[in-house]
């Protein structure tokens with residue numbers, strides 16, 4: 001199985017590693033089966049026949065979610081495979097990829113398509129990138145993209161480990177990478193307001209796009225990871 005179940009009606013898929021500054025970057029997609037029997041796909045990964053088969057066995061792909069302007073590489077493959085799916089992205093990505101037909105910009109208000117099941121907010125304050133953050137209530141799971149990266153030391157060589165530690169993204173002390181954090185220098189207050197909303201959620205588990213997920217005591221992990229805010 002490529003999809004890994006992490007709770008009732010929620011799965012992750014660990015996609016192929018991509019090279020970034022010579023460091024192997026693990027990537028991850030998250031899938032939720034909503035009450036309407038449609039699948040909600042966060043940060044779609046590169047498609048392959050086995051993955052598609054497993055997805056199709058779970059249900060109908062209803063919603064594609066591109067959570068920030070860096071996570072768009074494979075969404076076109078998914079639009080081609082599932083043209084009926086509604087395609088959501090952040091405003092920044094819609095502007096950046098005007099060649100892709102997105103249906104709707106994500107906002108601070110949960111979309112009607114998943115209202116009541118998944119909470120959402122736009123994490124604000126960065127000069128370079130806004131990220132849509134989601135909270136799947138049924139399994140108390142927050143889904144982050146680049147706001148926390150949490151690399152496993154064992155998967156890295158010596159210098160890569162030192163680089164990851166310097167960037168602040170070495171597990172279990174992962175957080176937003178140093179350059180992303182630096183981009184909040186004018187917007188700490190906005191970031192604090194976004195964080196306050198996240199803190200109001202009953203978070204137990206943390207899924208992120210890059211690195212080790214955290215299952216259990218997610219709230220304490222979030223506090224540590226966002227202490228820079």
Ligand SMILES: [Fe+2]
Nearest residue numbers: 070145146209
């Ligand atoms: Fe990323």
